[in-house]
Ligand code: ADP
């Protein structure tokens with residue numbers, strides 16, 4: 170039976186437009202298709218709040234601990250009894266998430282080999298693979314321009330070096346794993362309307378599709 174919600178993920182380097190476009194898509198699905206729930210990682214759970222304190226440098230710890238915290242945050246994001254993604258999907262509600270495990274593949278790889286990060290995240294992939302991942306691709310120079318317009322570069326990962334590394338790691342991970350997760354690379358160095366139209370067309374196709382074996386949501 171095809172009554173599960175769809176799980177739609179946005180990925181991309183900081184400033185690529187994930188938050189802008191993912192909220193637009195969530196709204197349009199809600200208005201024109203069926204119910205949608207919007208969410209993001211790092212979450213606003215207690216685990217996510219530890220992570221935010223690391224990102225803003227209030228808490229200092231090592232990179233392997235950071236990667237493990239993101240994994241813990243994601244597992245809770247999936248399984249939390251009150252607002253876990255799996256519950257929404259099982260209730261037939263679509264979920265749009267700003268970031269999922271490709272963010273781990275992109276940001277933790279300099280410190281842990283890609284295969285190991287993928288292996289750690291099989292804990293999540295075994296519970297839920299996305300129905301589609303939109304990877305918003307922008308050159309690092311554009312990302313830096315957009316970030317600097319809005320805020321200071323004080324987040325842990327928001328340095329030119331780290332963003333460059335993240336973009337390379339994203340592309341490498343997509344080449345290796347992208348087919349399994351239906352990753353679509355979107356040229357996000359474009360105006361918002363053009364980006365959104367392309368994403369909306371893919372979304373309409375997705376909703377025409379029947380559920381696949383991937384979409385068995387275990388709890
Ligand atoms: P992310 O969530 O990936 O960090 P945001 O959606 O927060 O990115 O966008 C970062 C900034 O860039 C915001 O000020 C946003 O308004 C702007 N922005 C987003 N998409 C575009 C675009 N296609 N062209 C120009 N500016 C954009």
Ligand code: TYD
Nearest residue numbers: 182183184210211239268269272273276326
């Ligand atoms: P986010 O709040 O999405 O930042 P932005 O809106 O600038 O894209 O994410 C905060 C940071 O967390 C971002 O620099 C990427 C990093 N991150 C990881 O390092 N690992 C992860 O698994 C996730 C989900 C995010």
